Amino acid sequence: MSADSRPLGALPASLAELHPDPWTEPFWRATAEHRLVCARCTSCGTFRMPPAPFCHVCRAQEVAWPELPGTGVVYTFTVVRHAVATVALGHLPYVVAVVELDGAPGARLIANILGADPSVVEIGRRVHVRWDDVGPRTTIPRFELVDS
Ligand SMILES: [Zn+2]
Numbered sequence: 001m002s003a004d005s006r007p008l009g010a011l012p013a014s015l016a017e018l019h020p021d022p023w024t025e026p027f028w029r030a031t032a033e034h035r036l037v038c039a040r041c042t043s044c045g046t047f048r049m050p051p052a053p054f055c056h057v058c059r060a061q062e063v064a065w066p067e068l069p070g071t072g073v074v075y076t077f078t079v080v081r082h083a084v085a086t087v088a089l090g091h092l093p094y095v096v097a098v099v100e101l102d103g104a105p106g107a108r109l110i111a112n113i114l115g116a117d118p119s120v121v122e123i124g125r126r127v128h129v130r131w132d133d134v135g136p137r138t139t140i141p142r143f144e145l146v147d148s
Pocket of ligand 1: 043058
């Protein structure tokens with residue numbers, strides 16, 4: 001844990017203010033229940049992450065929200081060594097990754113990688129979700145390396 005009791009690698013809770021819209025609200029409602037879901041087009045089956053009003057393949061609007069296992073693979077990542085805001089100064093360095101989600105082919109989620117020395121994060125490493133409760137109804141899905 002870092003000095004302010006945040007998980008190692010997690011951004012300050014004050015940077016996690018959500019602004020859900022009709023397309024993202026089901027995602028955030030699920031994360032508050034510690035469930036990882038992904039919008040899936042009910043017409044052609046394409047997963048949409050981030051959720052969007054129209055399917056980028058068939059332009060349909062209707063979606064279902066299947067629950068995912070909460071695991072995946074680091075598709076790519078960067079190590080942030082310069083604070084984007086002064087409140088983040090005590091949290092450097094941290095890893096921001098694009099995680100390819102198991103159970104949702106083609107869907108990728110941008111998230112922090114927690115609890116790891118940034119030098120051990122690699123493309124292709126297995127990760128699993130770790131729920132970061134930053135408020136009474138706000139939970140951010142972050143990930144940690146499997147077998148780290
Ligand atoms: Zn579609």
